[in-house]
Amino acid sequence: MDLGLRGKAAIVTGGSRGVGRAIADSLLREGARVMISARDPKRLEATRAALERETGGEVRATAADLRHDAKARSLIEATLKAFGRLDILVNNAATVMPADFTTLTEERWAEVFEQKLNGYVRCLRYAVPAMKGRGWGRIINLSGLAAREGGSQTIPVGVNNVAVLNLTKCLAFALARDNILVNAVVPYIIDTNIQDETMRRFAALTGRPEADIRKERVADLAVGRMGRPEEVADVVTFLASERSSYVTGAAWHVDGGACRSI
Template sequence: MDMGLKGKTALVLGASRGLGAAIAKGLAAEGVKVYAAARTVSAIQGWASELPPSAGEVIAIELDVSKVDAIDTLIDRLLGEEGVDILVNNTGGPPPCDAIEATRDQWLSNFEAMAANVFHLTGRLLPAMQKRQWGRVISITSSGVEQPIPRLALSNGIRSAVVGWSKTLAAEVAKDGITVNIIMPGRIHTTRVDELDANAAKRSGKSVEDVAAGSAAAIPTGRYGRPDEFADVAVFLASERASYVTGSKIRVDGGATRSV
């Protein structure tokens, strides 16, 4: 299927590893020029060097999403090149903690990096999309926005705010040919999930292998997802084929979320 993405330009945040890297690779494979942003540029350059010659250009950019000045510098650069067609908002997760122990400073600093700065970045890039009457905004959250995950209070709360913003924005820009969607990963096998499993193992006294096996057993598919499986959904939402999908939350979790 022709996804209609050749010649498009994308900005993917958190593209050094995990879900962000997988999405950036998937878009590049479709002929998209990808600005891949993260704090660790060398990691981006590493996976980009392994792409086939037919892939779109990948431009590695050093970016810390917690720093609004750095975000504005990147936006100015992109707007000088007529902006991007596709924006993938993907931020790292906050440290695990219970709601009762989360401090005000933790809420503020993580909200700025995971939500406020994302809203700012998107708002500045939208006018160029509106001018072209075509755009895609995809934000990666978590299955915790539908079924809160124990010990991930900061993530559950802040990512839920991103969902509310995304749904509101979708209605505002639909007339401009711009779609705005959320993808909610479940247990996708990334370094972040390995870190969460290690944290759970330390608290429970179990081995990491036992924790992972227990988590996988609770998923109807009986396994963790692969990053490329998740990325395929993002690539579809970015494509011309998904032009009538907007304001949606899409789960990629192997059926783990039990709510209707």
């Protein structure tokens, strides 16, 4: 299947590792030009160089902490300068972790939204006008299964991820007539840094061994194993492509069958 991605210009936030890195890799292999972004400039540049070497694609990097509006604006501006256009935005950067709700102070609660949702909104604020100008766009927002399945320690994760789903659905309606399609991807237990840290947090919050937590959570997956970042990237790449032209406002689960509801 020709995905029609050759020459398209994409941003992948949180592209320095994990799921974001795999998405950047996949888009590059399909011929898209990709701007990756994250906070740590050293790791970002190392990933950029590795992706360039491994895929032979055109990949740039801009360090940006998306908790700041000016950084999001600079990221979109740098992309437009580098590629002359912006066709695809993958909102993926996040640091949101499980926490005990009762110990979240007013300040920590405000931070909860900075860790994911607000960064996505900032990128959208500057990316959407650029896409509207060309009459074509694809936006993919990484959510997570805690959006749909509640847990006593996953309130910060869940409120971010459910807000991302609502944002996705509403924007899909707002932008469809501009030929900009907006979809969410809903991963669960993908083998990355955030997942390792999540396991450690669950162990600390429950006072149980991390190995037991890991075993139980993986056993709960229908497929009986953790997901790989590349398995999320394949779905995102389809949604970013010309081939997804009748798909908008949807939430695509990549969760190893963990979600029990229909």
